[in-house]
Amino acid sequence: MPSYDVVVIGAGSVGCPSAYFLARRGLKVLMVESRPACGQGQNKAAIGGVRATHSDPAKIQICRQSLDVFSSWKEEHGFDLGWKKGGYCFPVYDERLEQTLKNLVEAQQRYGLNIDWVDADRVKDMVPGIEPRGLRGGTFSPDDGQVSPLLASEGFRRAGVALGVEYRFNEPVTDLVVESSRICAVVTTKARYPAKMVLVAAGAKAKAIGAMAGINLPVTPDSHEAGITAPVAQFIGPLVVDLRPGPEGRTANFYFGQNNEGQIIFCYTPKKPLVGEDRRPTSEFLPIVTRRLLTLLPRLRNMVVRRTWRGLYPMTPDGVPICDRIEGIDGLFVAVGMCGQGFMLGPGIGMNMTSVMLDGHPEIDPDVFASLRYDRSYEAGHEALK
Ligand SMILES: Cc1cc2nc3c(=O)[nH]c(=O)nc-3n(C[C@H](O)[C@H](O)[C@H](O)COP(=O)(O)OP(=O)(O)OC[C@H]3O[C@@H](n4cnc5c(N)ncnc54)[C@H](O)[C@@H]3O)c2cc1C
Known part of the structure; x- marks a missing residue:
């Protein structure tokens, strides 16, 4: 050998x-x-x-x-990894989170990161159809992106x-x-x-x-679910992270974006970690995540979900x-x-x-x-x- x-x-x-x-x-x-x-x-x-x-x-x-x-x-x-430079956007609907993210932006800028606080109109331009009521603005980092x-x-x-x-x-x-x-x-x-x-x-x-x-x-794994829709024409630039906990009490943040093939890909963080290696999809994921998606972006209501899956985060303490x-x-x-x-x-x-x-x-x-x-x-x- x-x-x-x-x-x-x-x-x-x-x-x-x-x-x-x-x-x-x-x-x-x-x-x-x-x-x-x-x-x-x-x-x-x-x-x-x-x-x-x-x-x-x-x-x-x-x-x-x-x-x-x-x-x-x-x-x-010469090999396409599905790179899309759409940035990351964290939209904000409450004053406390606005202050937290603005403080974080200052620190991130000190590290030379291209990130800024943008107003509500800019968020609405980047994420057309986003719930406008109470939207205060958000952070946007244009150099981030998505890859397959x-x-x-x-x-x-x-x-x-x-x-x-x-x-x-x-x-x-x-x-x-x-x-x-x-x-x-x-x-x-x-x-x-x-x-x-x-x-x-x-x-x-x-x-x-x-x-x-x-x-x-x-390293202890815990599990997270995600889903993906059929493709539609590009209309969302950045990956969107909503840091608010879900009203149903089971989810922390949730996030979604449109990949370079036009599919909407989405995920949430369970409030209580699901520790272990079980990767069977659950029946609660889709109803919870679609409610969160449609509340934030009602325009997604006719999207066809192609599949969901459950994977593991290899967590450290x-x-x-x-x-x-x-x-x-x-x-x-x-x-x-x-x-x-x-x-x-x-x-x-x-x-x-x-x-x-x-x-x-x-x-x-x-x-x-x-x-x-x-x-x-x-x-x-x-x-x-x-
Ligand atoms: C729903 C979900 C969404 C996520 N979204 C993102 C995201 O947007 N961005 C991001 O950065 N991360 C994301 N993650 C996290 C990301 O998937 C993981 O952090 C990452 O894949 C871990 O990489 P790894 O190389 O450590 O593990 P893996 O990619 O799992 O690679 C480890 C490899 O080791 C192999 N292996 C294990 N045991 C053995 C053995 N005994 N002998 C030989 N081979 C072995 C496994 O088969 C596996 O292929 C997400 C995770 C989930 C579940």
Whole structure:
């Protein structure tokens, strides 16, 4: 069995771009994935929103890198990822939220983000038909956008394969071999792959993979549902996030947008997290989400819903990913716990982990990246817009 410079575990939102960026530095990279194709884990559950407008500095810087990658991919690689630069809009209907978001905008602008408070007329222009009563305005960040998660994972796979990345599908990892405090090999149901370095990017299964090396990765999945309609002519520019809790008492924020194929794609955050790996769609999702959608944007009333699905957020206790080398096991690296933002973080994390693995430091400011380290305290309440 040939030896690899790096084995990446998990061909998802983080693993696929990571394998590509590692191969770009000339490494011999193997990807092992338990499912039959790339992007089939939580990656394909994402609605494809990509924004740099967070409150956490590490997420801001990493997602800026992701936005650069996504927005230039077609030009550089001739492969369309479904990129749509429509921005993100958070419409606001109450004074308290207006103040909170205005304060946040000031902080985000200090980080150099292109985001501003816009008045109600501007929101109405961007989201034609939005409920005008009580609308106070909102925030708008024009450089954010949307991408197709399945096209993205396929785009990274193709570009990786062109650089020599080998993909092995239908091969669940069953063990990690650690000898004399050094990672030596990855064992799957089919083979044992010797490796100098291993990057764990196993999403919702991170805890089980970590346990194979004797480390505790505090990643617990909870589930979220989403849906998509048949396509109509483009009429909504930005991805819209309504931060208000739902009147039915079961939902926190909800969000939707129109992808570059014209479909409306939508999602809500349950008020009480649904912890676990159950991915069966529920009967309550569609009635609740359509009521919220039609209250905010009655114009959607004749849209045909094509399908709904339920996927997992690989959550950490503080809502912040874990991207680090593992102290005490040379050659073992993790990029897990992406919560609800792993798709938008993926390319930026791939770039930074490549740099951590090869140069010993991330591409962004190491002090900022340090907030993602494995041995932090995980106190809750870190990120305002998680
Ligand atoms: C409804 C919904 C909407 C979302 N919308 C967005 C959004 O708009 N923007 C955004 O950024 N994020 C969004 N997310 C979150 C996003 O989907 C996740 O954060 C992201 O996909 C996690 O990426 P990952 O690479 O860590 O995991 P995954 O993409 O799941 O990749 C992990 C891979 O590891 C593989 N694996 C697991 N165990 C093993 C093993 N033993 N051996 C081999 N392979 C293994 C899995 O099969 C999987 O392919 C959304 C999630 C949901 C559920």
